[in-house]
Amino acid sequence: MAAADTAAARDLPRPTTGTPRWLARVSVGRLFTHAALLLLVLLWTFPTAGLLISSLRDKDQLAVSGWWTALSTSLTQGVSRIGTAADQVEEAGRFVIRGNIFGTDTNKQVDSFGLSNAAPAAAAAGQTLPMAAGGEITVQRDGSFEWVSDTAFTHSRGPRVFYVASIAPRFTLDNYIEVLTASNVGRSFINSFTVTIPATVIPILMAAFAAYALAWMRFPYRGAIVALVVGLLVVPLQMSLIPLLSLYNNIAQAFGAADGKAYLGIWLAHTAFGLPLAIYLLRNYMAGIPKEIMESARMDGASHFKIFTSMILPLSFPALAAFAIFQFLWVWNDLLVAMVFLGAQDSKLVLTGKLVSLLGSRGNNWEILTAGAFVTIVVPLIVFFSLQRYFVRGMMAGSVK
């Protein structure tokens, strides 16, 4: 019966009433696919979104409410000591102490206040409460208070005022300004570039020549060298650290330097660590260039050097770009090599190292950590989103096929 119905429906022209056509086409399976993928994408993006949103929030709000409440007003409780007798002024025969319970902090608003821990909301903002020490206090919404008494104040220790304040949602770049200036992250940003750019550029030409030789020249032990490169792709860097550090220190001593921790050392180290991938990736790419192109060039009497520089290098541009992006991200994101070969001196810390040191010293200041973390990831994210195609290609070639 049902089958006959659908068959009949198919023969009819576009129905003008009843279930809309687009709704009829929506199948449960397809909806499920949409929902499942959406859930997974949300799972994968919410941590980064939380970091980004938090880094833009007012730091008082960040400390007391979750980032998912960023658009709503948050409440905070606090306590403040108000002035002593020394702060009083005499006005028209009465004695007054004025001030602001928030100090200079101006992004909060008083909802209610009280005079004991047990009753922080005894009176609403703008109302007046009698003080135990005599006189009456009025606290305004903006936090300014006025404590008025008919007799002179004599106390030397200001009484406490408890309050419930609301913080209106506020987005600001203050966290970034603080991180870039006060926390010296700006310097680390420059250090990261100092390490990354040369370490990305230096290996490229070297690897390209080696890759060409391995792809298009015939010579003994070629297979062994390819095997060596493939093997070195997976060697843990941990194997290299101790001997290289000793080597660097010995060289530094020979030249009378204090230690072997210099930019030159890390450039060369990153160059070498990137070479196996560079050679492997470029060789695979160059080997895929049609043989006929090579042979006709050879027929015309072109030398290997000439073929390489005028044909292979331009043709290999996508692979060169893929490697450059891969190496850039890897060096920029590296922590281990930088720690070992540059050290933990503040003026030489790269961004990853700086972030680790901030975690140690400012581990609970989320306004510093979130902004600092975003500064460290923003360059890779820009590179990633603008050059994703090349990055994917590099990655696919790098995972040994």
Next chain:
Amino acid sequence: MGDVVQQVLSAGFAIAVAVAAAGAYFWGTNWLLDKVLASSPRMTSGEMSRRDGLRSAIRPWLFLFPSLLFLSVYLVYPVLETFRLSLFDKTGRSFIGFSNYLWAFGDSNFQQSVLNNVLWLLIVPALSTGFGLVIAVLADRLWWGNIAKSLVFMPMAISFVGASVIWRFVYDYRGEGQEQIGVLNALVTWFGLPPEAWITIPFWNSVFLMVILIWIQTGFAMVILSAALRGIPEETLEAARIDGANGFQIFFTIMIPQIFGTIVVVWTTITITVLKVFDIIFTMTNGQWNTEVLANLMFKWMFVNFDYGRGSAIAVILMLAVTPIMIWNIRRANAEEGTR
């Protein structure tokens, strides 16, 4: 400020020198080779072919020399030297045989690290590959699949340290009764359960750290597997559909067997990453609360205790763990080379 300018200038200078030196080397040695071993019409044909042969025998080595030099100094020599150092004491002066290894196997931190590394190896590659495959299959069927893939892939660009901070924020803990600003604890308290300091609870804290690496590596698995899925011939899938196979049957009986080789490659690549995982542990717990792994333990013995012997021994054990995959990779590369 002055030293910053100087630093930037020195980086620029280094790039210029490196590029110029490489260019000069490759161009110069080639020119020299062609000059010294030039063949001219006045030579006998035997002499000419001898010189031709010599030139083409030498040239590859000129092309390879700088790379081989770097690989030897920075990778081959250190690997051999680390093997040697692992048989020596703390200072690297007196030979003590396998004592460092014997120490390692009796050390409770080492045992803990091995146990944790095994857990990481069992869980991270499996879940990364699994999630990657599911997302690849789902995304390929929807119009917004490419956007979805980009977003899942994005963590690949983020450093392990940055990712650790991102997730530390997710796991953030405030005492009971306070407003939670970490997503996980907010969720838990919303369900009426007490908040927990997640990264201090042994065993589960390791799982929470693994989540970070899974979060990063899933994008990698997804991209590679997605490319492999597109390689499955449309006729194969069409035939299965005509035979009445549903989505799940197609997934398990057609797709998985067809891309099995790629799944293995993705799995082993992630396995190597997992074995070397260091930054996440170093940043999140530094091995406290039973989260130690080999790479972090090695770093401690090397740069905190300055015991080069024990540090090297741990590095060698890490190397041995990678070796089977390395040999397998080399054999496959050789097999490919043979067909070329």
